Each structure stands twice: as C-alpha cells, then as structure tokens.
Amino acid sequence: MSDYPHLLAPLDLGFTTLSNRVLMGSMHTGLEDKSSDFDKLAVYFAERARGGVGLIVTGGIAPSIRGWLKPFSGRLSMPWHVARHRKVTGAVHTEGGKVCMQILHAGRYAYHPLSVAPSKIKSPITPFTPAELSARAVESTIGDFVSSAKLAQDAGYDGVEIMGSEGYLINQFLVERTNKRSDDWGGTPEKRRRFAVEIVRRTRAAVGANFIIVYRVSMLDLVEQGQTWDEVIALAKDVEAAGATLINTGIGWHEARVPTIVTSVPRGAFTWVTHKLRGEVKIPLITTNRINMPDVAEAILARGEADMVSMARPLLADPQWVNKARAGKAASINTCIACNQACLDHVFENKRASCMVNPRACFETELVITPAARKKRIAVVGAGPAGLACATTLAERGHTVVLYDAAADIGGQFNMAKRIPGKEEFFETLRYFRQRIAETGVTLHLNTRVDTAALQQENFDEIVFATGVLPRTPSITGIDHRKVVSYYDVLTRNRPVGQRVALIGAGGIGFDMAEFLTQSHPSPTTDIARWSEEWGVDTSYSTRGAVTKPHPEPSERQVWLLQRTPGKPGEKLNKTTGWVHRAALKAKKVNMLAGVTYERIDDDGLHIRIGEAREVLPVDTVVLCAGQESNRRDYDAALAQGLKAHVIGGADIAAELDAKRAIAQGTRLAASL
Ligand code: FAD
Ligand code: NAP
Ligand code: SF4
Numbered sequence: 001m002s003d004y005p006h007l008l009a010p011l012d013l014g015f016t017t018l019s020n021r022v023l024m025g026s027m028h029t030g031l032e033d034k035s036s037d038f039d040k041l042a043v044y045f046a047e048r049a050r051g052g053v054g055l056i057v058t059g060g061i062a063p064s065i066r067g068w069l070k071p072f073s074g075r076l077s078m079p080w081h082v083a084r085h086r087k088v089t090g091a092v093h094t095e096g097g098k099v100c101m102q103i104l105h106a107g108r109y110a111y112h113p114l115s116v117a118p119s120k121i122k123s124p125i126t127p128f129t130p131a132e133l134s135a136r137a138v139e140s141t142i143g144d145f146v147s148s149a150k151l152a153q154d155a156g157y158d159g160v161e162i163m164g165s166e167g168y169l170i171n172q173f174l175v176e177r178t179n180k181r182s183d184d185w186g187g188t189p190e191k192r193r194r195f196a197v198e199i200v201r202r203t204r205a206a207v208g209a210n211f212i213i214v215y216r217v218s219m220l221d222l223v224e225q226g227q228t229w230d231e232v233i234a235l236a237k238d239v240e241a242a243g244a245t246l247i248n249t250g251i252g253w254h255e256a257r258v259p260t261i262v263t264s265v266p267r268g269a270f271t272w273v274t275h276k277l278r279g280e281v282k283i284p285l286i287t288t289n290r291i292n293m294p295d296v297a298e299a300i301l302a303r304g305e306a307d308m309v310s311m312a313r314p315l316l317a318d319p320q321w322v323n324k325a326r327a328g329k330a331a332s333i334n335t336c337i338a339c340n341q342a343c344l345d346h347v348f349e350n351k352r353a354s355c356m357v358n359p360r361a362c363f364e365t366e367l368v369i370t371p372a373a374r375k376k377r378i379a380v381v382g383a384g385p386a387g388l389a390c391a392t393t394l395a396e397r398g399h400t401v402v403l404y405d406a407a408a409d410i411g412g413q414f415n416m417a418k419r420i421p422g423k424e425e426f427f428e429t430l431r432y433f434r435q436r437i438a439e440t441g442v443t444l445h446l447n448t449r450v451d452t453a454a455l456q457q458e459n460f461d462e463i464v465f466a467t468g469v470l471p472r473t474p475s476i477t478g479i480d481h482r483k484v485v486s487y488y489d490v491l492t493r494n495r496p497v498g499q500r501v502a503l504i505g506a507g508g509i510g511f512d513m514a515e516f517l518t519q520s521h522p523s524p525t526t527d528i529a530r531w532s533e534e535w536g537v538d539t540s541y542s543t544r545g546a547v548t549k550p551h552p553e554p555s556e557r558q559v560w561l562l563q564r565t566p567g568k569p570g571e572k573l574n575k576t577t578g579w580v581h582r583a584a585l586k587a588k589k590v591n592m593l594a595g596v597t598y599e600r601i602d603d604d605g606l607h608i609r610i611g612e613a614r615e616v617l618p619v620d621t622v623v624l625c626a627g628q629e630s631n632r633r634d635y636d637a638a639l640a641q642g643l644k645a646h647v648i649g650g651a652d653i654a655a656e657l658d659a660k661r662a663i664a665q666g667t668r669l670a671a672s673l
Contacts, residue, residue, distance in 0.1 A: 004294050004325055006301035011054065011284060011308060013245055015210040016158065018054040018098065018308075021301060022322050023248070023286055025312035026102040026161060027343065028059040029362050030352040032074035038084040042091035043364045048315050049097025052322035054308070056097060057161045057214065058088065060104025063148035064141070067105035067169065070350075071112045076101065076148050082155045089156030100159040100212055101152040103145055107169025108178065109254060116141070117172050118179040118186060118195075125255050138185050141169075142198050149203045149213075159212020162199055164239075165250020170196045171218045174235065175545075177225035189231045197238045204243025214286070215244040219273045222256035222537070226545020233280050240281045248286040248310060249274045258535045258547065259580045261313075263338035264422025264525045265290050268300055269532070272539060273546075275305035286310050292336045293428075294325040311336075313343055316353070316361045331435045334358055335428035340576045341660045348575045357429055359389075359664040369671055372397040376461035378673065379404065381450045381634060384412020385659045386649025387466030388433040390666030394673060395440035402460075403442050406449035410434060412468050413650075414659070416491035420512045421523030452637040462644045462673060465635035466666065469628035469650035469657065474504065478601030486624040487513050498620025499557050502606045504598065505625035506563040508658070511570060511581045513625050518555035518588035534587075552587035559590045560617050562608070566595040630654040646673075 002008050011018040031041040045056055062068045062075040076085060085101065092099040108117040108130040116137065117130035133141060149160045164170040172178040173195040179186045186192055200215055207213070217236055221227055227235070236247055251270045252260040259265050267290045274287035287306035291297050297309045315321055317336035324333050334357050342354040342361075355361035360369070376399050380391040383405035391403040409415065411430045418426035437444055455463055471486045473479060487509050489495040501517055503510050524530035532539050536550035563569050569592040570582045585592065599607040605618040630651050638645040648669055649662035 002326065003328055003330070004298040007294060007298045007309070008326055013212065013284075016098070016212070020052070020054040020322060021308040022054045022297070023308050023310045024048055024053045024056040024315045025288060025310040026057040026059055026104075026163070027312040027316065027353065028069070028347050030347060030350075031362060032059045032061060033072060035084045038087045040362070040365050042087040044362055045088055045097075045099065046091035046095050047319040047364055049092045049095035049099070051315070051319040052326060053097065053315060054322075055158075055212075056092060056099040058099065058101045060102045060163055061148070063103050063105055063144040066110070066114050066116050067107075067141075067144065068110055068112060068114075069104070069106045070110070076151050076155070077144060079151065082151055085152065085155035085157070093156065098158040100161050100214055101155070101157045102161040102163055103148050103152070104163040105141065105145070105169040107172045109168055117169065118181055121178055121180070123167070123255055135183055135185070138195065142195070142202060145199045146202045146206050150206050153207050153211055159214065159245065160203070161214035161216060161248065162203065163216050164196050165216045165218035167218075167221075167223070167253030167255060170199065171221070171250075171253065174218065174231070175221065175226055177223060189234065193231070193235045193238060196235060197242050200239050200242035200244050212245045213243060214246045214248050215239045216248040216250045217277075218250040218253075219277065220251050220270060220537075221545040222252040222258045222260070222547050223545045224547060226253075226547070228544055229276070229541040229546075233277065236277055236281050240283050244283060246284050246286060246308070247277075247281060249288045249306075251289050256547075257583070258537055261289055261338060262340060262577050262580050263425050264580065264584070265338070266526055266528045266531050267291065267293075267296050269528050271300050271305045272528075273541075275303075276541070278304065278306070284308060290338060292338065292425075293333065294330050313338065313355070316343055316355045317358050331431065332439065334432050335425065337425035337429060341574055341658065344576045345574050356660040356663060357432070359667050367668065367671060369393060369396060372399055372673070375399055376673070377402075377459075378462045378464065379450075379455060379458065379460040380464045380466060381455075382412065382466035382468055382649070382651065383407075383410040383444070383446075384466060384468045384649060384662065385414060385429075386468075386651075386662035386666040387412070387464070388436075388666070389663040390464050390466060390648060390670045391442050392433065392436040392440050393667050393670035395442045397670065399673070401440075401442045402445065402458075403437070404445045404448045404450045406447070408447055410437070410444070410446070416488070417512070419491050420516050421519040421521075422515065422525040423512070424526060450634065452634060452641055452643065455638065456641060456643065462646065463638055464669065465632065465638065465645060465647045465651050466649045466662075467631045467634055467651040469654045470631045471624065472627045472629055473624065474598070474626045476504075476598045476601060481601045481622075483620060484601060484622045484624065490623060491516070497557075497623065500617075500619045501557055501621045501623060502560045502562060502617050502619045503623050503625050504562055505627060506561045506569040506592065506594075507625065507627060508573065510561055510563075510625035511573065511585065513623055514559055514561050514585050514588075514590050515581070517557050517559055518585070518590060520553050520556070524553065550587065555588040555590075559588070560619070561585065561590050561592045562596045562598075563594050564596055564598075569594055628654045628657070
C-alpha cells in the first residue's frame with residue numbers, strides 16, 4: 001500500500017490515461033527560446049519524465065511574433081518550427097512520459113513594441129503600450145492559437161495547455177480592467193470570455209477528440225476589477241463545453257501586489273479556490289501553488305480539493321520527486337524551498353533558469369556527475385551549504401569523504417535562515433542533506449573544529465575548505481556598548497533584543513532580521529487564514545478579483561533599518577522576492593533610512609547623521625547586520641603547509657555570497673575531482 005494513494009492513482013481521461021496525479025507545471029527555462037538549445041531542453045524534460053511525473057507542460061510558447069514574451073522568445077507558428085519540438089516529444093515519450101505544450105500569448109505583458117491587447121492600456125510592469133486589436137485581428141489571433149495547437153500535434157505533443165491566467169492576453173480579455181471594448185469581444189462578461197471560449201472550441205475542432213487540451217483558468221485574479229466568482233464559474237463551464245480536457249488553476253496576475261509563490265506564502269495557500277470550483281464542472285481540476293512535498297499533495301487530493309496537483313519548481317529541484325514518493329522515500333526529496341533565486345530570478349534577468357538546491361537543473365548535459373576515475377580520500381571542512389553539496393557529490397562519485405563541522409549540527413548559516421519567519425522551508429534542505437549524508441556514506445564529525453596540523457596527520461588526498469564567513473564588526477564609536485549585538489548572537493545564541501531596535505546594514509540579512517523582530521510568533525506564514533488576512537486575499541470571494549484591504553498584524557517593536565549608501569533600502573534584493581520583503585516591512589512600519597552616517601552608540605541610543613541632519617535613535621538594542629568576511633585562515637594555513645587544498649563558498653569570496661553560489665560551487669568542484 002502506497003503512502004500516497006490519491007497522488008499516485010492513475011487518471012483516466014477517456015482516450016488516454018495519466019500514470020499519476022502530478023502535473024509538472026509550465027516554467028520558462030530560457031532553453032525554449034533558441035533552436036540550438038532544444039537538445040538540452042529535451043534532456044531536461046526526459047530526466048523529469050524518467051522521474052515518473054504524470055504529465056509535463058512545457059514553458060510558454062508564443063503562437064505568433066506579437067504574442068512573444070520578449071523578442072525572439074520561443075514560438076511555434078511555422079511548419080519549420082516543428083522539428084525542434086520533436087526532439088522534446090521524442091525524448092519524453094522514450095522515457096514513457098506525456099507532454100503538453102503551453103501556448104502563451106503575452107498580450108500587454110510583452111516586453112517588445114509589437115505588443116497587442118484588447119484595449120490600449122499599458123501594464124504597470126512593462127514599458128510598452130500595446131496596440132488595440134481590431135475585430136479582424138482578434139479573429140486572426142484566435143487562428144494563431146489554433147494553428148499553433150495543430151503544429152504542436154504534428155510535433156508529437158500529447159496535448160496543449162492554453163494559458164488563460166496570470167494576466168496574459170486571454171486573461172486581459174476577461175476583465176474590464178484591461179478590456180474596454182464595446183464590440184463582440186467586450187462590454188459584458190459573456191462577450192469578454194468569448195475570446196477564451198472560441199480559442200478552446202476552434203482548437204478542439206482542429207485537433208480532434210484524442211488530444212489533451214488543458215485550459216488554465218485564472219481562478220483568483222488578485223487585482224482590482226478582476227473577475228467575480230460567478231464569472232469564473234461561467235468561464236469554466238463554457239470552456240468545458242467548448243472541449244477542454246482538464247482545467248488548471250491560475251493564481252494572481254503578475255502585476256498583483258499579493259505574493260503567490262514565494263517561500264513566505266503558506267504551503268497550499270490557494271487550493272481552497274480550486275476546491276470551490278469542484279462540482280461546477282465535470283472535467284478534472286488541477287490545483288497549484290506552494291505544493292512541494294508528497295504529504296501536502298496527498299492531503300489536498302484526499303480532502304477532495306482537486307483531481308491533480310501542479311508543481312513546477314519542485315520538479316526543477318528534484319526530477320526524481322515522483323519516483324521517490326512512490327518508493328516511500330519522501331525524506332530523500334530535494335525540496336524546492338520557493339526561494340526563486342535560480343529559477344524565476346534568472347528568467348527575469350534573461351539568464352538560463354536553474355535551481356539553488358539543484359544546480360544541475362537545466363544544465364543536465366553540462367554538469368554531469370560521473371563515477372570517479374580514481375577513488376580518493378577527501379576531507380571537507382565545514383558543513384554549510386557549500387560543504388554539504390561538495391561532500392555528498394564527492395561521495396556519490398565513489399570517493400571516501402570525511403566531513404567536519406565545528407558546530408553541533410550540519411547546515412552552517414542555514415540554521416539561522418530557517419529561524420526567519422517565512423523561511424521555514426530551509427529546514428527541508430537540512431533534512432535532505434542529512435539524508436544524503438547517510439545515503440552516500442559520508443563520514444560526519446560534528447563538534448569538531450579542524451586545524452591543519454590534525455588534517456596533515458590524516459594524509460588526505462585532497463582537502464576542501466568550506467569554512468564560510470564571519471560577521472563583520474564595523475568600526476563605530478561605542479561598538480562595544482552592551483546594547484550592541486550581532487545577527488549571529490540573536491539567531492544562534494538567543495541574545496535578548498529590546499522593544500526599540502536599530503539594525504545596522506540593510507542587506508538580505510538586515511531585512512531578514514527586521515522580519516524576525518517585527519513578526520508575531522508563530523508567524524502567519526504557516527497559517528493560511530492569518531496570512532490571507534495579512535495580505536488582503538478575500539477568501540469569501542465577495543469582491544472582484546478576491547482582493548480586499550490588507551490587515552497586517554502590528555509589530556510589537558519599533559525598528560529602524562539603516563544603510564550608508566543612498567537610494568532605496570532593499571533595492572539589491574532579489575528581483576521576484578525583494579518587493580515582498582519591502583512590502584512586509586512597510587506594513588510593520590519599519591523605518592528604512594538610507595545615506596546614514598553612524599556617529600556613535602551610547603546609553604542614549606544610536607547617534608546618526610543624514611546629510612547635515614543629526615538624530616539620536618532612542619534604541620535599546622543595536623543589531624549588526626553589516627555583511628561578512630571570508631573565514632579562510634585554515635585554508636591559507638593548509639596552503640602554507642603544502643597540502644592539496646581547495647576553497648569554496650563564503651570562505652572563497654564573502655562579497656555577494658548566497659547559497660546559490662555556495663551550492664553550485666561545491667557541486668561543480670566535486671564533479672571535477
Ligand atoms: P556557512 O554556511 O557559513 O558554513 C560554514 C561552516 O563551516 C559552518 O557550519 C562552520 O561551523 C564551519 N566551520 C568553520 N570553520 C571550521 C573549522 N575550522 N572546522 C570545522 N568547521 C568549521 N542565502 C541565500 O541564498 N538565500 C537566503 O534566503 C539566505 N538567507 C539567509 C538568512 C540568514 C539569516 C543568514 C544568516 C544567511 C542567509 N543566507 C541566504 C546566506 C547563506 O546561508 C550563505 O550564503 C551560505 O550559508 C554560505 O554557505 P557556506 O557553506 O559557504 O558557509
Ligand atoms: P550584504 O547584502 O552585503 O549587506 C550588508 C549590509 O551591511 C549592507 O546594507 C551594507 O550597506 C552594510 N555594511 C557593509 N559594511 C559596513 C560597515 N563597515 N559598516 C556599516 N554597515 C556596513 O550582506 P548580508 O546582509 O550580511 O547578507 C549576506 C549574504 O547573504 C548576502 O550577500 C545575501 O545574498 C545572502 N542573503 C540572501 C537573502 C535572500 O533572501 N536572498 C537573505 C539573507 C541573506 P552600506 O554599505 O550601504 O551601509
Ligand atoms: Fe525552488 Fe529555489 Fe530551486 Fe527555484 S531556485 S526551484 S524556488 S529551490
């Protein structure tokens with residue numbers, strides 16, 4: 001008997017059967033944009049198909065040039081585009097998988113001057129004003145969707161997903177916010193949804209009965225003037241009648257000011273809306289967002305909230321996710337922690353997507369882990385993210401590995417990160433590495449501060465130093481005052497913090513510390529009802545778009561977050577998550593000050609100057625979050641003694657260090673030794 005009977009049950013679609021209830025949701029990787037990258041894309045999908053996923057959906061492919069997300073992004077609109085897609089379908093089918101191609105027309109979200117939309121209204125997140133589609137152009141755009149679906153069928157896809165959510169073109173037709181038309185395509189809810197329904201109806205007519213059509217309904221627009229719940233139901237019914245096989249859930253337009261997938265969103269925070277639609281249509285419903293582990297997915301299906309679950313990033317993090325669940329090895333799953341750092345952030349920076357916890361994602365043909373030609377004895381000093389990735393990859397390749405850490409547990413700084421409200425997922429990465437250490441046979445010595453003399457006696461073939469960083473202590477008059485503590489003191493030694501607090505340094509850790517000090521405990525990030533209230537998600541769905549006024553829980557502390565550099569604090573935070581952190585702290589009334597000179601710390605508080613203005617912040621505690629310096633004393637000593645030594649992670653370079661770099665560097669070094 002499986003641990004996940006609902007999740008692993010087949011789904012009979014009449015003309016075809018999916019092997020289980022896991023859909024790999026659409027994710028742009030950057031590999032679908034150039035024909036020359038399709039071999040890599042095929043290997044990437046093949047690895048996920050081999051991992052047992054029931055149905056794969058590709059990243060969004062435009063049905064026309066005007067529908068491009070950005071210039072020269074992936075498109076299937078000409079017969080000569082078909083050959084490259086056959087590489088993907090062939091590779092997936094060889095592994096026994098099934099794959100649908102997502103057809104995505106960006107509409108006014110396009111990042112190019114040829115963009116079109118139902119009405120000439122610029123989006124707040126793109127610089128281009130779209131041209132209004134004429135009635136004839138609406139017809140030809142529907143034709144573009146249909147011919148793209150037909151070409152996808154020629155390319156061997158098992159079906160298509162028609163992207164009707166997230167604020168893209170079809171979604172733009174559905175609401176008055178972006179559709180001011182008074183012709184046959186606007187003016188009433190029926191006319192506004194005609195575009196979506198005609199696309200499905202004409203696609204079904206063109207592809208015949210035995211081809212999957214997934215339609216992604218925007219069930220929660222999360223923007224003002226979005227759809228009402230009755231409009232969502234009517235759309236779902238019409239789409240079903242028009243010939244859709246499955247309905248997938250879309251949550252939030254890209255311009256919505258409610259976070260929908262970042263790590264601080266509670267797991268399964270939006271499945272209630274798919275549940276609400278159940279019973280209104282007969283075709284299977286797929287639910288989505290912040291589902292990352294089998295027990296979460298199983299519980300959602302067992303409660304009858306949906307027929308399938310969609311996961312995109314979790315399959316990037318671990319292609320073997322489904323096979324591991326099937327084998328009862330959920331503890332071995334490399335869990336997606338919803339950080340966005342290597343996937344979505346990369347896409348927005350026009351870089352190839354990958355994964356922070358799995359640097360092989362989308363680099364399957366380039367970062368290859370092969371058995372070592374010569375087995376060696378290797379020491380890894382430091383069991384933070386860099387050392388953990390390196391040690392376990394080395395052991396996987398057949399080396400004998402001894403891993404040392406001075407602390408009582410593995411994880412390095414992740415043990416601080418996991419204590420931040422909204423970063424509870426970091427526990428999963430530590431669980432995963434604990435399991436990997438056991439599975440790969442790494443010998444672990446905790447509570448062991450290593451020095452080079454001891455290492456020399458052990459006669460290792462190679463030594464990897466992953467000794468991380470040390471918090472920086474800035475030189476400010478009064479830095480030794482009893483009210484000064486470092487983030488390290490607070491997060492690892494539980495040093496008490498007063499009611500009025502100044503944070504020196506507004507980088508990633510300064511922001512995290514501000515959230516730690518202003519959130520109530522336990523934080524709402526693990527409680528869907530409290531979290532929805534805090535961000536203004538109307539779970540009663542009595543408002544258009546299901547958005548209402550946010551009600552943040554007030555902070556018990558008064559906090560100042562300070563930086564010396566001029567400009568907006570938090571400007572350098574990650575692209576897709578920084579706005580969430582800034583909004584969260586604004587809601588807690590944190591005072592964010594830039595261009596600050598620190599003059600001194602004394603019994604009165606922190607004396608600062610901004611330009612010519614002097615001020616005393618009357619704080620009880622000053623927390624130092626002023627960056628870090630590399631801890632490479634041991635590495636330098638090893639080099640001086642002529643040992644064969646390598647250095648990775650923060651010990652290598654502290655500036656702009658993050659776990660993405662630490663894990664990737666550790667894995668790459670291990671693949672090469
Ligand atoms: P570390 O994690 O510093 O690990 C070094 C290890 O070496 C430690 O366990 C230490 O005990 C051990 N060690 C040192 N010297 C010795 C010795 N002589 N003998 C034995 N052991 C030794 N990064 C992100 O990418 N995203 C985030 O969201 C994020 N959030 C964070 C939140 C907080 C509060 C903090 C503090 C950090 C956060 N980081 C985040 C940063 C991230 O944790 C670091 O970039 C990462 O941990 C660096 O990995 P590392 O392996 O190089 O070093
Ligand atoms: P950081 O991002 O480099 O920020 C350090 C802060 O300290 C800056 O605000 C800097 O601003 C200030 N500072 C530097 N030197 C100072 C000095 N001598 N005196 C006073 N202030 C000084 O480093 P961090 O916040 O410690 O974070 C470490 C790494 O962890 C980061 O690189 C980050 O990538 C990673 N991290 C990531 C996340 C995430 O969510 N992705 C979260 C936490 C941490 P001024 O120089 O302007 O004062
Ligand atoms: Fe998940 Fe982060 Fe990996 Fe993206 S980079 S797949 S969010 S763990």
